Amino acid sequence: MDTVLLNNKEKDLEIAAEFIKKGEIVGIPTETVYGLGADASNEAAVRKVFEAKGRPADNPLIVHLADFSQAVDYTSAIPALAYKLAKRFCPGPLTMVLPKNDRIPMITSGGLDTVGIRVPSHPVMHRIIELAGRPIAAPSANTSGYPSPTSADHVMRDMNGKIAAVVDGGSSEFGVESTVISIEGESTARILRPGCVTREMLLEVCDEVIIDHAILHELEAGQKAASPGMKYKHYSPKAxxxxxxxxxxxxxxxxxxxxxxxxxxxxxxxxxxxxxxxxxxxxxxxxxxxxxxxxxxxxxxxxxxxxxxxxxxxxxxxxxxxxxxxxxxxxxxxxxx
CATH class of the missing domain: 3.40.50.11030 (Threonylcarbamoyl-AMP synthase, C-terminal domain)
Structure with missing residues (x-):
């Protein structure tokens, strides 16, 4: 297919949202890195994401929402601590892993019964979610294993001809993917993937913050990845x-x-x-x-x-x-x- 390069004006964002509603894939800027956006509730669309990236099927995707209040539509339980964290960090570069419900297909969650929920702060990504009226699964918009993209040019180099469109929203603010956490008990967070929401920042809300062993070490044989970026060699150039x-x-x-x-x-x-x-x-x-x-x-x-x-x-x-x-x-x- 011919990949269309769009700008960040309202008319082009409407075009991007229409692509997503039709089950197509769009490269979208976020405050962390560029994401490969698809309707998270559409199995066929999500399958296209895995195919475009060459991504292993057991590597879960993060679901992006316009507001954390929408999380009730895609999860089966939300701990009180999640609401406290959302009040402090959403919208922003924090992903919370929560029990999912049947509205999120297993392909989106990488075969897990949990799903990562994030509310992005980038105005372009936020507006596309609103216009599409869909939860958007958006892993980094790069060939799997290669360094994540922080500009529209990076996405076009990796994805031209594989996806419907790329929206140019300028350079990513943070440059690394979101912090991913799980919640344990009433007041403990476990960092599964570190990002720009740091342990020190989380301690402003949580009584305890655990750094998961897999952040600095390889997963053990047979261990499932609870978060993107845990299981495989990632972020690596050809060098x-x-x-x-x-x-x-x-x-x-x-x-x-x-x-x-x-x-x-x-x-x-x-x-x-x-x-x-x-x-x-x-x-x-x-x-x-x-x-x-x-x-x-x-x-x-x-x-x-x-x-x-x-x-x-x-x-x-x-x-x-x-x-x-x-x-x-x-x-x-x-x-x-």
Missing amino acids: DIIMVEGSLEGFISYVGEHNGDSVYSLIFDNDRDNFPYRYMTYGKDSSQQAHLLFQRLRELDDIGAKVVYVRAPETEGVGLAVYNRLIRAAGFEVIRI
Whole structure:
């Protein structure tokens, strides 16, 4: 098919909503990354999403709503804590995993009896949901396993000819996918995938916040993924990504010992003056690193990098989300100096 590039004006958003109502797929901007939007209640439409991405069928999709009050239509139970979290973080980059009802097909939930619910804050995505009048399943709009898209150009490069349209809503604000949590008991949240809603922020509402083991480690054999981004190698460019933990001096020494043709490094902004090898920077702090990470990984492919050594970010705050994406892009290959 010919993929139509739309703008963010009302007339084009109406066209995008019509595509979704007809069971087609549309690349849509959100505040996190661009999503591949489809009617979450339409099995045939959701199947097209998996086909376009080449996504494994047991990798659940997140369902996006215009308002959290609509969650009652697609879930079988909503804990009191979920309402408290929604009041604080919705709309925004927080996804809550809740028991689903039959209005959400099993293909959408990856075969689970739960579904991730999110209310996006991006005005374009929000308006398309309103115009479509449908719950919208929207995994990242990239080829499965490749770095997530943060611009309409990224989506067109991955999805041109595979989906009906892409809506250009500018660059994504946050640059990494939403924080995904499950709720345990009356006052505990478990982070299944870190994002820009951090553990520290969740503790403003929850008595306890648990960091799931799978955030920094591979799932055990046979373990089901309760959230997108938990089970498979993700976010990885064509280049081999190797994360290196340690001081700048140690990093420079290690790269020097392994330097060669088509070898690049991904470093912090304030490292550049002392770094003697080929490099790109990806920000001076965790928020900038989150915003730039996927863009930089795609740019490294564009310039022909074959091996990329990455200075490991911190694991506090938003840094945990950046570290999580990188460790999966690296296939859990981390060098500790």
